[in-house]
Amino acid sequence: MDEKARVVHALEYQGSGHHAGPSAAARDAVKKEALRKAGIGYHEIVAGHTTPSELRALVEKLVTRP
Secondary structure, three states, rough: OOOOOOOOOEEEEEOOOOOOOOOOHHHHHHHHHHHHOOOOOOEEEEEEOOOHHHHHHHHHHOOOOO
């Protein structure tokens, strides 16, 4: 969130059951498009792939202001 409490970025944790069900991909597409249209950044944290140091670096990058 920014200084005016507006959402700037969304982080989503993708666990092992994230893509369960036939409509998961469609739901993800709708979610990503809604965030894009709203001007909100979207970032996936993938279980077993995103390391703690990668997550830390991403968060630091997102909260650092130029």
